Amino acid sequence: MRTLLGLGEPNHVQRWYQGRNGADYAGNPPWCDEAITWAAAHSQDPGDYKAVCPKGDRAYTVYHAQDYQRLGEWHIGTADQVHQAMPGDIVFFDWSGSNDLGAVDHVGICEVNLGGGLLQTIEGNTSDACKRRVRDASVIAGFGRPPYRNGPAPTPPKPGKAPRWPGRFITQPPIMTGPDVRQWQQRIRDRGWKITVDGAYGPNSEAICRAFQREKGLQVDGVIGPDTWRAAWASPVT
Structure with missing residues (x-):
């Protein structure tokens, strides 16, 4: 919408x-x-x-x-x-x-x-x-209330303010799924990355995560930990 x-x-x-x-x-x-x-x-x-x-x-x-x-x-x-x-x-x-x-x-x-x-x-x-x-x-x-497979959509955070880290390291394998994955994917997509927002952290999401980590000078491990999570909201999307 x-x-x-x-x-x-x-x-x-x-x-x-x-x-x-x-x-x-x-x-x-x-x-x-x-x-x-x-x-x-x-x-x-x-x-x-x-x-x-x-x-x-x-x-x-x-x-x-x-x-x-x-x-x-x-x-x-x-x-x-x-x-x-x-x-x-x-x-x-x-x-x-x-x-x-x-x-x-x-x-x-x-x-x-x-x-x-x-x-x-x-x-x-x-x-x-x-x-x-x-x-x-x-x-x-x-x-x-539509029965979305990944649960309700997350409330968008205020620009530049990171929502609370979900408390788990998002990685794969095995492929992790959930609304926190979807929230991170949507934020990365909003930043201009070509990522599918499907709530599943598969190989493409990991590859984009690694590229994002390189861009931000973070440890490049393909894992969404607290630093990678916060970096996605570190500056407003223009």
Whole structure:
């Protein structure tokens, strides 16, 4: 979804959705849920599409919300529930302020839970573009929790500030997996390295780790220890 930030309309997401689902979606239709579907289908983890779109492509937000309800992954958008939302959750909105699935009229993805009942989201088709927004329970009808294979996406740290080292030396063999691997891969990718963000520390991740260590003057061992972890966040990404 971050790759869509700033996208206006009409756009390639709408054309892509029309190509998959027919002429009924031609022109400049509402595309907030089309953007969620597009992002899931273009994720580097092929399992994300099934997690986010369990019943297939969705452009109608009500049907998408109902998909999560049927799977038991629906969380109502009351104040005491919103604080439990995680990055990667799919957030559904009702501008009239209800928590009725049948009244849902907009959707985005949770990027950061800011606390205090506030979520930072990325949404398509908001003021005719894809933008970051901050929303609260007054307009959140609820959120669905996709069963991502690697768990929820980590909350992005503030620029230049390293998140806490996960407490284990990430190396291979055997191939190590987990959200901490995915978090490090995403940060390295944000820095411009061509790395697959799949949550699995395989040979390519190790090779990039070694190149990164050489660049930073660290011990070149292909192991993500505390020094290599901190170095990934030592300066802001430009």
